Amino acid sequence: MANIVVVGAGVSGLTTALLLSKNPAYKVTIIAKHMPGDYDIEYTSPWAGANYLPVAPEAGNRWEKSTWPELARLAKDVPEAGIHFQDTISYARQKDADSATGQWTKELMSTNPWFKNVVPDFRVLSKSQLLPSSDSGTAFTSVCINTAIYLPYLAGQCLKNGAVIRREILTHISEAASLHHSRAKADVIVNCTGLLASKLGGVMDKDVVPVRGQIVVVRNDPGFMVATSGTDDGEDEICYIMQRAAGGGTVLGGTYQKGNWESQPDPNQALRIMKRAVEICPALTGGKGIEALSIIRHGVGLRPVRLSGVRIAKEKIGGTWVVHNYGHGGWGYQGSYGCSEGVVELVREVLTPKAKL
Ligand SMILES: Cc1cc2nc3c(=O)[nH]c(=O)nc-3n(C[C@H](O)[C@H](O)[C@H](O)COP(=O)(O)OP(=O)(O)OC[C@H]3O[C@@H](n4cnc5c(N)ncnc54)[C@H](O)[C@@H]3O)c2cc1C
Known part of the structure; x- marks a missing residue:
């Protein structure tokens, strides 16, 4: 069993939390300052169109390419996704x-x-x-x-899978480690803070x-x-x-x-x-x-x-693994499933103990 805290309830955080929460071995808490239903300049997702008009060059098309099948499936078979x-x-x-x-x-x-x-x-x-x-x-x-239907739809799917959603405002990414709903320390933090990754302590990514x-x-x-x-x-x-x-x-x-x-x-x-x-x-x-x-x-x-491209990467901050998923520019929806699958791979990696040679 692993305790995971996802920071962010935009399309990146909710899609990542949805994929993680499908695994019964993961207990997922989503924390965010802004939630579906809010309209705020610090919260990009509600403002998007949002459509699928790929912009990545061929060499960097992994995220957008692997997102299309799921968006098409939702459009075809899941009317409540909007x-x-x-x-x-x-x-x-x-x-x-x-x-x-x-x-x-x-x-x-x-x-x-x-x-x-x-x-x-x-x-x-x-x-x-x-x-x-x-x-x-x-x-x-x-x-x-x-987006006014789809973001609540994603949140609803996460709740259905047992995830817990809470409002929190972090000043440092490491604070998320003590905010898992079980009250136990988080094993992994997933950072989906969008533009605010440029201002969040422990991340402060000036490239955003x-x-x-x-x-x-x-x-x-x-x-x-x-x-x-x-x-x-x-x-x-x-x-x-x-x-x-x-x-x-x-x-x-x-x-x-x-x-x-x-x-x-x-x-x-x-x-x-x-x-x-x-x-x-x-x-x-x-x-x-x-x-x-x-x-x-x-x-x-x-x-x-x-500026240097989306950040899907892992690093240890304050003794806890953090997997980043931010910096999607104008393609956060059309790359959402691809990027979230990338995060799931990294979470699996950090939770798998390395075999001793
Ligand atoms: C006008 C417009 C049109 C667009 N059209 C499209 C389109 O057609 N197709 C497409 O794919 N994309 C489109 N986009 C881009 C897309 O909207 C973004 O890439 C996407 O919404 C980014 O989502 P995100 O979840 O990474 O960030 P956000 O939606 O900004 O979410 C960030 C989350 O992190 C939380 N957070 C941040 N910092 C903290 C903190 N310190 N403590 C607690 N919580 C925190 C916030 O509260 C929020 O919940 C468009 C964007 C705009 C502006």
Whole structure:
């Protein structure tokens, strides 16, 4: 029997806790400052679209590639998870190649990406199917997750497996060792603290930075998803549309602003986001312009980007094993099962006593 404390109740913490809690030999406690249902600038997961638009290069595709089958299974067989299949179109412009958004979406915008054999119905658009402003484009079947349903769904699955969920605020990662629900010392701590890994004692990872994403959530129904490589409104502005499952609204984005911690929506940016969305997809308002958008809310989320790449790793801190799972940037959902499987492997490793030679 092993006592495990997972710190974090975003998509990374909950997915990891779910996989760990499937093993009857693991007793899992989830502790977090923010929980499903909260909206806070320190808590990224509720703000996400969230869809599956791979961005990792082929060499680093393990996490995203191995996540697709489970998201597809949930979309197909588990309606209560709040995930549905959606057609998606990506439009690329050559002039975005060196911009922040162009670099971020490089693999997604490729006409020959590694994921062409992973997602269904991948196809390259013909010239007549492109926007006048785009140089190439692709389409495929993706999924879109209603985060307001999916995060509570994950928490519910963890509870069903016997995990215990508690609110706690840590100032140092080692404090988690004494917060297992059994009151015994934790054998392993799993660190899924997202952006706050940059501020948490014992971790203080200065490589983790916010990449600000402003969004507008509307009631209008586009019928499909759209992503672009960039816009003419600045090299950190982008245009995307994602329609969430089960009445979750449609997310219009967005921005990709590195190092920007601003939590408040900028009204001018919001206007540009809505204008671009209606321009690229007039069907959103039946050709009636942005005045016909019905706004649910404006929002800002901070993507937890780790400049040197996601951290799935183990280390001993204060005498307790810590397995890290943070720094997922803009792909935390679409890499969630892959990363969590990586954590399960590391947890198994640290709990398996080394054979003496
Ligand atoms: C606008 C926007 C759109 C996005 N769209 C997509 C998309 O379409 N697809 C996709 O895959 N990804 C998308 N993302 C990215 C995705 O949202 C993130 O990668 C993901 O949510 C990160 O999850 P996380 O669990 O690592 O962090 P978080 O969700 O931030 O969770 C961190 C958890 O750790 C807890 N915590 C932190 N520090 C402490 C502490 N000291 N004590 C106690 N608890 C602590 C917090 O309370 C919280 O529970 C998007 C992001 C944004 C902003």
